[in-house]
Amino acid sequence: MAYALMVAIDPRFRPDQIGPYVLIVLILALGFGWRLFRRPSKALWLVALAAMILIPAVAVARGFGRVDMIAMMFHADFGMAGATVEGLETEILQASLSALFLALSFALLAGLWALGARSYVIFAALVVALNPGFRSVAWATVMPAVESDLMSRYTDPTLKAQPPTTPDLVIIYLEGTDRHFADEAVWGDLYAPMREFEAEGTSFTQVGQIEGTSWSLAGMVATQCGVPVLPKALTYRNNFDKLDAFMPSVDCLGDVMGRNGYELSYVVGGDVAFGGIDAFYRSHGFSRLIGMHEQEAIYGPEVIAAAKGGWVLDDQLVYETARTEAQTLLQQEKPLLLVVETIGPHGRMGILSRRCNDGVSVTLSKDVNKVVSCLLEDTYSFVRDTQAAHAKARPGKELRFVILSDHLSHNPNRPEAAVAYHGANTAIFLGGGSAGRVVSKPGSMIDIYPTILDWLDLTVEPHAAGLGRSLLRDDPTVVEVHGIGLFDRMLISDVPLSQEVWSE
Template identity: 30%
Template sequence: MKLHSNLDWLKHPRWWALLVIGLCLGYAIVTVAVLPVWSLVPIAGAWLGLGWLLRWGEPASPRPPVRVWPWSLVPLCLWGVYVYLAESFGIVEIGAIFFHLQAGISDHGGSGRLLAAALYTLAMLALLTAFTWLAGHDHRWRLADRLLALVLVASNPLFYSMGQRSAAIVTDDGAWLDRRFVTPTIEQAPDDPPNLLVLYLESIEHTYADRERFGDAYASLDALGRRGHVFEGVRQLENTGWTMAGMIASQCGTPLMPAGLLHDNQFEPLGRVVPGIRCLGDVLDEQGYRLSFLGGASTEFAGKGIFYRDHGFDRVMGRAELEPRLEDSDYVNDWGLFDDSLYDFTVEEIRRLDNEDAGPWGVVNLSLTGHAPSGYPARACEARQGEFDGEDILYSVECSAWLTFDLIDRLEEEGLLENTLVVIASDHLTMRVSAWEQLIAGERDNTFMLLGKGIEAGARTQRQAATTDLFPTILEAMGFTIDRHRAGLGVSLLAEQPTLVEQHGLADLAARMHEETALQQRLWEGLIPDGRQQESGQATPRQVLEAPEDGADEATPIMQ
C-alpha cells in the first residue's frame, strides 16, 4: 500500500506534461548547442525540479481549467522544424530550403530520414498536447503565453535568417557583390588545351586530413596530394553549403542565391538554373570541349540535370541513365549507384571521349560515398577495411579517399590522363555526422587539389579563400588567360591578387550577402518578369559606389 501511495503522483497529468516538455527542451538544447547526449537527463531533471518548486500545472491558488489554444503552438512547431533540420544537417541554411523547394526534391535519397521525421512528428504532437494541457490548467502559463510566443519567434534562427534576407529590400546598397562580379572572359587560349577531369567528393572536406582527430581516414587523398598541388584554407561561404550550391560556386564563381520570389511562376519547378551567368561548362563549350557529367544519384534532384544541360554539357548521366547498365541491378543505395560502379562508368566514358580524338574533353563526376549522415561505402571497400557498422563516417571517408586514389591510378595506367588536368574537390563541408563534435572543434576547409601535366608535385598553397575561387583557378591551371585573373566573384589562387575572403573575411561577406539583391537578379536573369525588374530599380548594374572604401578592391566598377 505504501509503494502504491508513493507512485500516485505518476497518475497526475501534470507530471507527464512536464516530463514531455522537459525531454523535448533537453533534446533541443543538446542538439542545437552540440552537447553530449547524456546532458539531456540533467536538463530534463532541472526542468522537473523547477516545475515542482513552482507548482506548474497545480498552482497554490488554482483557477478552473479552461479549453484554450495557446499562441505558442505555432512557434513551437517552427522550433521543432529547426531542431529537426539542425539534427539532420548540422548547419541550417535557409537558402538551401528555398532552393530545393523550387528546384525540386523528387528522386531524393533521404528515405532513411523518414523514420526520424515520423518520430519527430510524434514527439511534436506530444509536446503540443502537453503544453496545451499545462496552459489550460495553470492560469500563469496562459498569462505568459503571448510573451512566450514572441520569444520563441524571435529566438528561432529560421526567422532570423528570413528577417536578414527580407532586410535586403530596404538596404542602402544591394549591389555590393554584383559590382565585384567579373564575367569570365578568355583572353588567350593555350595552343594545346588540356582535357579536364573534375571529381567532386561528396562532403569529403580537407578537415579530415587532421590525423590527430581523424586518424588515417584521409590518407589516400594525402597521397594523391603529394603528386600535385594542394590548396588549404578554402572556406565555405553562405549559400555554398549543399551539393548544387557547391558545384555552382566552384564552376560559376558565385554563391547560389535562390530565385525566391523572383521566379516567374511560384507554383512550378525551375525550368533553368542560374541562366544569367556563364559557368565553366559555357566557357569550355565555346572552346570546343566535349563535356559529360556523371553522378550516381538522380539528375532530377535539385535541378542538377537542368544546370548541366543548360551550361554546355553534351551528356548528363545519373541514376536513370546508369542503373540499367549495372551487372547487378540490386547493387544500389537510397540515392543511387555506389561509387565503385560510378567510377567504372566514368572510366568507360573517358575511354569513349579519348578514342573519338575530336578535340579536348571535360568530365565532371559527383560521388556519393561520403554523404551524411553515415555515408554509402562501396562493396569494394569491405575487403580492404572490414565490415561497415552503418554509422562511422570515418569508414566512409576512408572508402571515398581510397576509391578516388584507385580511379586515378586506373586512368593513369591506361594512359587516359595524358594532357589532362585533374581537379579533386569536396562539393561542400559535410553536414551532421558521427564525427560532428570533432569537425566543429576548429576551423574547417574544403578539399581542393590539382594534378596533371605542368602542375608542380608536392606544392602546397595556404590562403584564405572560398569555393568561388576554384573557377578562375581551374581556368588558369588549364593554361587559359582570363581577365584580371578573375571569374565571377572568384580570384585565381595561382595569382597574387587577394581573394574576397582575404580582403573582407567570411563574416563581412555573409552580411553583404544578406543585403544583396543585384547579384541575385543577375543569376536568375530571364526568370524575372520585365515589370518586376524595372520596379526594383536594378534592371541595369550601372550603380554608383556609395563609399570609396567599398571600391578599394576594384580598379573600376564592373559594367555589364
C-alpha cells in the same frame, strides 16, 4: 521541457542516452498526476501548432547541422526528384518527440500553476522563435543591409584567343569531405589518399564556404561559375521558379570548355533532375548526363538493387560508371571534361558502399570514419585507374584532376578538429607540373573556377571570373578583402548582383 528545447536548439545535442528516461518521466506524470492538473486552456492548440511546425526544421538541422533557407527555397522550386527521407528517420523521431514533449510538458505545468491563455500564447511564440527555420529567416531579415562592392568585382573571364594546350580534365566532387578530415590527431591516416595527391599536385588549404554554396549543386555552381546560388530577389518571397535556363548569362566552365572543343560529361548516383542539376549542366554545355536512370539502362536490375542506398546509387557503382564513361570519351578525338559527383558522407547518416560493407549490399551508417575512408579509397582507385587508362589510350597527352569537397561536412556529430582545419574545403589540383605546392591564400569556392582557368592557361590578367579570383595570383579575393562574415552579409542584401547572375 529542457530536454525538448535542447533537441530543438542544438543540432549537436545527442539525446539518445537520456531520452528513454525523459519519456518515462513524462508517462509517469501523465499517468499519475493528470488529475492534479487543471484542464488546459483551448489556447494549448497554439502551442501544439507551434510545436508541429518545429518538426521539419529541427529534423533538417539535426540531420545536416543547420537550416539553410536558401538551400530549402532552391530545392522547393527545383524539386528533389527521387529523394526520400531514408536516413533521417532518427532525426524525424527526435524532432517529433521534442514537439510532443514541449506541448505536453507545458500543458502539465500550465495546469499545475493555473496559467492563463496569455501564457500559452507567449510560450507558443517562444517555440516559434526557437524554430531553426524561423531563426535562419529572421537573421537574414533583421541584419541591416551593408554597403556592397560585389557588383564592381563581378566580371566575365578574360580568355586567351587560342589556348596553348587542351589537357583532358576530370573533376571529382567528394560529398562533404572537407579538410576537417585531414587532422591526423583526430582521424589518423584517414586522409592519406588525399595527402598522396597533395604531394603530387597543388593543394589549397583555406577555401572557405560562403552563403549560397552549402549544398551539392551550389558547390558545383560556385566552382564552375565563380558565383554562389542566390535567390533572384533575396527577400525569401521571390524564388527560382519558372526558369527556362540556369544562370544563362554567366560564362561557366562548361561554356568555356565547350567553345574550346571539349566533350563534356557528368556522372552522379542520383536522379539528374534532382535539385536543378540537369538544368544547370544542360544550360552550360553538357550534353552527356548520366544519373541513376541512365545507369539502370546500363546495368541489370540485380546490380542496381544491390548498389541502391535509399534514393541513390553507391559511390562504388558511380566510379565504375565513370570509368566506363572515361573509356568512351577516350575513344573520341575531342579533349574531355568529365565531372563525377559522389554521395557517401551525406549528413549524419552516410551511405556505405558495398565493398566497404559486406560486399553484397549498401548500408546506411553513422560511422563517419568508415564512410569517409571508403569514399577516399574508392576515389584513389578511380584516379589511378583513369590515369592508367588515359596513358594507354592517349599517350603523350596530359590528364589533370581537380578534387574538391562539394561543400563543408553536414555531419554535426563528428569530433572537433584543430582550428587550422575548420571551415576549409578540400581542393587539390593534380597535374600541371607543380608537385607538393601548398597555397594558403584565403578564398572561397567561387575562387576555384578562375583558378582552374588560370591553371589550364586559358585566361589573361586579371585571372578573374564571376566574383572569384585565381588563388594562384596576388589579386586579393573577396574573402581577403572583407572576410567571410561581411561577404555573407553583402550577398544576402545585394539585389543588383543577384539580378545580374539570373539575367537572361
